[in-house]
Amino acid sequence: xxxxxxxxxxxxxxxxxxxxxxxxxxxxxxxxxxxxxxxxxxxxxxxxxxxxxxxxxxxxxxxxxxxxxxxxxxxxxxxxxxxxxxxxxxxxxxxxxxxxxxxxxxxxxxxxxxxxxxxxxxxxxxxxxxxxxxxxxxxxxxxxxxxxxxxxxxxxxxxxxxxxxxxxxxxxxxxxxxxxxxxxxxxxxxxxxxxxxxxxxxxxxxxxxxxxxxxxxxxxxxxxxxxxxxxxxxxxxxxxxxxxxxxxxx
Amino acid sequence: xxxxxxxxxxxxxxxxxxxxxxxxxxxxxxxxxxxxxxxxxxxxxxxxxxxxxxxxxxxxxxxxxxxxxxxxxxxxxxxxxxxxxxxxxxxxxxxxxxxxxxxxxxxxxxxxxxxxxxxxxxxxxxxxxxxxxxxxxxxxxxxxxxxxxxxxxxxxxxxxxxxxxxxxxxxxxxxxxxxxxxxxxxxxxxxxxxxxxxxxxxxxxxxxxxxxxxxxxxxxxxxxxxxxxxx
Numbered sequence: 001x002x003x004x005x006x007x008x009x010x011x012x013x014x015x016x017x018x019x020x021x022x023x024x025x026x027x028x029x030x031x032x033x034x035x036x037x038x039x040x041x042x043x044x045x046x047x048x049x050x051x052x053x054x055x056x057x058x059x060x061x062x063x064x065x066x067x068x069x070x071x072x073x074x075x076x077x078x079x080x081x082x083x084x085x086x087x088x089x090x091x092x093x094x095x096x097x098x099x100x101x102x103x104x105x106x107x108x109x110x111x112x113x114x115x116x117x118x119x120x121x122x123x124x125x126x127x128x129x130x131x132x133x134x135x136x137x138x139x140x141x142x143x144x145x146x147x148x149x150x151x152x153x154x155x156x157x158x159x160x161x162x163x164x165x166x167x168x169x170x171x172x173x174x175x176x177x178x179x180x181x182x183x184x185x186x187x188x189x190x191x192x193x194x195x196x197x198x199x200x201x202x203x204x205x206x207x208x209x210x211x212x213x214x215x216x217x218x219x220x221x222x223x224x225x226x227x228x229x230x231x232x233x234x235x236x237x238x239x240x241x242x243x244x245x246x247x248x249x250x
Numbered sequence: 251x252x253x254x255x256x257x258x259x260x261x262x263x264x265x266x267x268x269x270x271x272x273x274x275x276x277x278x279x280x281x282x283x284x285x286x287x288x289x290x291x292x293x294x295x296x297x298x299x300x301x302x303x304x305x306x307x308x309x310x311x312x313x314x315x316x317x318x319x320x321x322x323x324x325x326x327x328x329x330x331x332x333x334x335x336x337x338x339x340x341x342x343x344x345x346x347x348x349x350x351x352x353x354x355x356x357x358x359x360x361x362x363x364x365x366x367x368x369x370x371x372x373x374x375x376x377x378x379x380x381x382x383x384x385x386x387x388x389x390x391x392x393x394x395x396x397x398x399x400x401x402x403x404x405x406x407x408x409x410x411x412x413x414x415x416x417x418x419x420x421x422x423x424x425x426x427x428x429x430x431x432x433x434x435x436x437x438x439x440x441x442x443x444x445x446x447x448x449x450x451x452x453x454x455x456x457x458x459x460x461x462x463x464x465x466x467x468x469x470x471x472x473x474x475x476x477x478x479x480x481x
Binding site: 072076080082083086091093149 | 387394475
């Protein structure tokens with residue numbers, strides 16, 4: 001189980017997160033939605049301390065960290081419970097696809113190379129890229145690179161995978177293949193927190209939606225409730241445009 | 251003026267001078283080793299914006315860039331023993347080779363630091379974040395992810411600096427190191443065929459230069475193989 005309690009983050013005088021509380025159960029897929037600048041990516045990056053929250057408490061499994069007094073050891077412990085998929089893939093460019101996926105297993109988890117290799121090939125099979133195992137990232141399309149990013153995260157077998165706008169920098173043509181892969185692993189029961197602008201995807205994949213604006217959670221609940229019957233005025237306004245588009249496309 | 255020009259002497263001089271080529275390589279190798287250490291020591295405070303140290307590093311680089319290597323050589327040759335005298339260490343009798351290697355190391359290190367700095371910053375921050383996200387410590391992430399890529403990026407510039415300094419080792423004889431140029435001086439004095447000596451030296455330095463260039467270009471191909479689109 002993952003618990004975020006009263007997470008606060010400020011840059012100088014500018015407050016980005018104003019006390020966020022979220023609970024995630026095992027197997028949950030949480031989608032965080034909201035307009036640009038609402039703090040959703042910052043929140044995600046606070047969970048693995050790529051951003052240092054000023055205040056609050058993060059609990060993942062048996063690791064509980066008081067953000068204000070987090071030590072280097074706490075930070076490493078949180079990072080070893082999580083994995084992240086980035087908007088810009090952030091693959092290790094000097095390593096092959098297989099080495100990218102193996103890196104965390106051999107270097108961080110100290111797994112023997114043979115075992116790590118087996119697991120990594122399995123993960124590459126899941127994202128449909130076994131045939132690219134020996135290619136370098138520069139030889140892949142954006143969609144393929146992102147699928148490697150997903151395999152790299154999956155291989156670590158983390159408590160939760162954090163997706164930071166995983167399709168935002170992809171060509172529209174390549175979005176589908178990445179979303180399909182994410183959907184497949186969601187069905188396997190992997191716990192996920194997904195920040196995305198793909199509304200239809202968020203609705204289909206998640207069992208809980210969090211709508212944020214200006215560093216606050218405005219509304220949260222089941223996808224069908226948030227999309228079809230939002231309570232808050234701001235949420236209605238935000239989803240109206242989307243539901244309109246949706247009805248046109250049908 | 252020397253005696254009349256005799257082209258045949260060049261073939262005679264080249265092997266004699268080549269007998270000292272190892273001195274050039276020794277100075278260069280020592281300077282590169284010291285230079286890499288100095289390069290990192292000077293680059294790190296500026297990369298991590300450590301106050302005071304970063305400013306000292308900037309002044310150091312600016313001084314190395316702004317003064318001739320010959321002057322730096324004399325400053326170390328005469329200055330270092332004086333400085334160490336203050337803490338009662340006597341190195342005035344040490345071989346001039348030592349002073350040459352120290353000078354070239356300090357000098358090339360200052361310029362290395364700029365190349366290292368540029369190369370390290372050019373590896374996207376995102377890759378470091380990805381390394382952190384899979385649980386690597388900052389040190390391991392630097393060694394395994396940033397450093398290998400910085401090296402590939404830095405190599406062409408490092409190679410240029412090394413080749414430039416190889417040529418500058420010809421100044422070492424001015425504090426009495428017997429290298430190819432030093433030997434050439436004595437050869438010129440005893441035979442009075444200075445032009446033939448300098449033509450021979452030019453040929454040798456040029457060949458060494460080409461040798462280094464081909465070694466570096468092979469290394470570059472090897473370390474940057476991951477950048478090729480189709481391979």
